[in-house]
Amino acid sequence: MIRIAVRPDPIDVAAELAAVEGQGAGAVASFTGMVRGDDGVTELELEHYPGMTEGALAGLAETATARWSLLGATVVHRVGRMALGDRIVFVAAAALHRREALDACAFLIDSLKTGAPFWKRERRGEDATWVEAKTADDAAAKRWM
Numbered sequence: 001m002i003r004i005a006v007r008p009d010p011i012d013v014a015a016e017l018a019a020v021e022g023q024g025a026g027a028v029a030s031f032t033g034m035v036r037g038d039d040g041v042t043e044l045e046l047e048h049y050p051g052m053t054e055g056a057l058a059g060l061a062e063t064a065t066a067r068w069s070l071l072g073a074t075v076v077h078r079v080g081r082m083a084l085g086d087r088i089v090f091v092a093a094a095a096l097h098r099r100e101a102l103d104a105c106a107f108l109i110d111s112l113k114t115g116a117p118f119w120k121r122e123r124r125g126e127d128a129t130w131v132e133a134k135t136a137d138d139a140a141a142k143r144w145m
Contacts, residue, residue: 001023001071001072001073002058002061002062002065002072002073002074003019003072003073003074003075003076004054004057004058004061004074004075004076005075005076005077006048006050006053006054006057006076006077006078006079007076007078007079008078008079008080009078010078010086010087011032011076011078011087011089011090013030013032013087013090016030016074016076016090016092017030017092019074020072020074020092020093020094021094023071023072023094024071025071025072025094025095025096025101026095026096026097026098027094027095027096027097027098027100027101027102028092028093028094028101029092029093029098029101029102029104029105029106030090030091030092030093030105031089031090031091031092031105031106031108031109032087032089032090033087033088033089033090033109034085034086034087034088035082035083035084035085035086035088036084037084039124040124040125041084041122041123041124042084042123042124042125043081043082043083043084043122043123044081044082044086044088044120044121044122044123045080045081045082045120045121045122045123045128046077046078046079046080046082046088046118046119046120046121047079047118047119047121048077048079048116048117048118048119049117052117053077053116053117053118056112056115056116056117057075057077057112057116059115060075060107060108060111060112060115060116061073061074061075061108063107063111064093064104064107064108065104067104067107068093068095068100068101068103068104068107069095069096069100070093070094070095070100070101070104071094071095071096072092072093072094073092073093073094073104073108074090074091074092075089075090075091075108075112076089076090076091077089077112077116077118079118089109089112091105091108091109091112092105093105093108107144110137110140110141110143110144111141111144113134113137113140113141114133114137114138114140114141115141
């Protein structure tokens, strides 16, 4: 089962994990991304292109499911304004064995950073700047090709 959600609501990690764990897997790997206060960031805002973003995330989850024979994959991504410490993204992969679950989870988080259309703006007090794509994110995604 693949579950994709892009929404402004807070992410309930316990509920998302329970849904993935209920799929009869031997292993579930998950990742939760949080808003960091690097370089004085006080708030983060994410925008997306509705429909296109969900489609891109579903394509990544389908690739992961086929590549690692997953029993389930979940990607939940927030959009809108978020404060320091808020959850931005939750990714989980359920498989029969831990290696498949761990690799699929890493693939999903590395790939969505470059493969899904999100626009990120960081606020530092009254100043706001759009965040450019990072070379490190491209390198992380390329290791799965």
